[in-house]
Amino acid sequence: MLIPLCFTGPAVVLPSVNEALGGTAVQLNWVINGYILTYGSAMMAAGSLTDIYGRKRVWLSGLALFAAATIAIPFSPTVIWMDVFRLIQGLGGAAAFAGAMSSLAQEYDGHARTRVFSLLGTTFGVGLAFGPLAAGALVDSLGWQWVFLATAAIGLLGFVMVAWSARESRDPNATGLDWPGAISFTAALALFTYAVLLAPEEGWGSAAVVGSLLVSAILFAAFIVIERRVARPMLDLSLFARAKFVGVQILAASPAFFYVTLIILLPARFIGIEGQSALDAGRLMIALSVPLLVVPFLAATLARWVTAGVLSGIGLLITALGLVWLAQALSVGNGASIILPMATIGIGIGLPWGLMDGLAVSVVEKERAGMATGIFNAVRVSADGVAIAIVGALLAGLIQSGLIRMFSATATSHDGMIEAANRIAMGDLAGATTILPDVGRALLVQSYDNAFQMQLYILAAASVVTALIVFALLGRVRTHDEDGA
Known part of the structure; x- marks a missing residue:
């Protein structure tokens, strides 16, 4: 629950943070990426720490650090301080998640493990589906600070539950962290x-x-x-000689590019470009994520008869269809016209979402589940940060190109166009209009729309290519193979 709240909450509150604290485009982007960067970068080390020092101990330590940093975020005097606390929050989140995943891997085997990790996918889906709505309601009623305070409260509740219920375990052969x-x-x-x-x-x-x-x-x-x-x-490189292991890592990275990036980009579009309230934007985002409440469980059931690789590849093809559909729907309007395309993307990504975790913990022996969890989640969450950065840079670059083509002959400075493009890419249309007052709001929105549509087409093509790779590398893999062969 906490992970999607850490993704969706800041995306919804970013316009409010911009109004309250200001900050450059890069500083504001780090409100989003700061958490994801440290969360993904530290995941592999955190997985190794669970094997060495104990999974419950690392889990509790991570939750404590996470809650402390989250409480501090709304009291940040500047955006830079907020970025620092988001970096610390990511470190705590990485430790907590690695401890949780490796602890669960010790408790279940075979198909039961597949079902348990599918339930995690569903829980993640709850946070994604209703996180933007909850964040929007808090922003509109109590203020943006309460998005972080509510998240901290959930973290503290989790700390109490883990302290009471979890069992301690570690790898008896662990010797120390590979610093x-x-x-x-x-x-x-x-x-x-x-x-x-x-x-x-x-x-x-x-x-x-x-x-x-x-x-x-x-x-x-x-x-x-x-x-x-x-x-x-910390990372057994010999595993990358196995085609299946490589396929799992490619699959782990795919939701970052074709789904997680939309969690960041769409609220910025709805609020900053189209002028919707945070609550209305949260309502729209439900369509993208609500399929994750059901589809991961459906995938776990279908995996009894259809291999995980085939199901995952089909899901990526459905995702590509949804991305193309969304690009066309956004070009003609919003509201009901974009709900079905967004739901299609959620359905498509939900198929591999419910199967990936079970695959990840099957590639090594049970006693080293911490490493397997760390590798998989390091790839998956590192991909989140990299994907958001790359897709954000791509959108800004496409907007820049459009502005330069349209206005290269005018007196508008090149630097001004770059800064305006960065502002529009993060949803700050008012700031871009201030930088380029002679261009006009309508032309800036047109440039944004063209770039956004092209970006969705590029992501759709990449999703199709990824699906073909998954079919080739994982087409015969079943998540409940206990030997991971």
Whole structure:
């Protein structure tokens, strides 16, 4: 429940935060990406810590850090302080989630494990379906600060429940955390995401972007060398020699690009561009996520007769259909016309959503479930941060290109167009209009609409390609194969 609230809540409150605290486009983007960055980067290390120090202990420690940071967020004096607390919140979230997943993996086997992890997918769907609505209601009634305070309260409730009910367990063969590997991986991923986030503002050829990408590549290479040499690596690279393992990681990353990015982009469009209230935007977002209440359970049932790979590939094809449909529906209007396309996307992504976790914990022996969980969730959640950064940069780039084509002959400065495009991409139409007062609101919206539609077509094509890869690599895999073969 907490994870989707941490995704959807900030997306809904961002316009209110912009009004209250100001901040540059990059600073405001980090309200979204700060949590996702540390959450994904620390997930693999957190999974290893659960094996070493105990799954319940890491779970409780993570919840405590998460709740403390979340309580501090609404009292931030500036957007930069909010970004810092979101980074800390992500660290706590990573520890809590890794402890929870590896604890559950110790309690269930075979098809029962598939059903349990499908239930997690459904729970996630509850948060996604009603999180934007709840956040919108809180923003409109009590203020944006209560979105974070309510999330902290749920975290504290979770702490009490875990302390009372969970059993402690650890890997008896664990020797210690691979600190060089953890540091190099986390730093590499952070720099890569930072570069992608910075590119729309500074340009891909800027020294800061190129330098960050170069150092990131060096650190990733160092991480690979480190993992090949340590006795108990945080990431067993030999697993990537297995086609099925690679397929699971590709599948893990797919919802980030074809679904999670919409959780961020659509509220920004509904509130910032179309002028809807936070509550109305939350109501619309239900259509995208409510299928996750049912479809993961349906997928777990169908997996008795149809392989997980085939079901997942079919789901990605359905997602592609929904993305194309949504692109066409948004071009003619909102309201009822976009509900069915959004629901189609949710149905499509719900099929692999209910199967991925069961696959992830089957690739290694049960005693090292923490590593398996850490690897899978590091890929999945790291992909969230990377996808949001890439898709956000793509949208800003498409808007920039459109503005430059339309107004290159005018006196409007190139820098002004870049800043305006970044503002529109995050839903700040008023700020973009202030930067380019001579362009006009209608033309800015037209440029945004064209870019948004093209982006959805690109994502649809990528979803089809991913489906074909999943069919090839995972077509014969069943989630309840206990040996993970």
